[in-house]
Amino acid sequence: MGLEKAIKHGKEHRKPYYGSKAVDQTCRNHGTCPWCMGNRLYHRRKLDQAASDSVKDYLAK
Secondary structure, eight states, X not given: OOHHHHHHTTOOOOOOOOTHHHHOTTSSTTOOSHHHHXXXXXXXXXXXXXXXXXXXXXXXX
């Protein structure tokens, strides 16, 4: 069933977006806005920083 047909017959049950997700399409899951990307990639940035620090320590010896 197509989306338009589902909406017409009342079969569409998707929840509407709230907050910033309703305003900006890039501010959704896996979005590209800087705020969401920073929150999503926090652990990866920490691991990259730890790896670069260990390489610097190894090369300094």
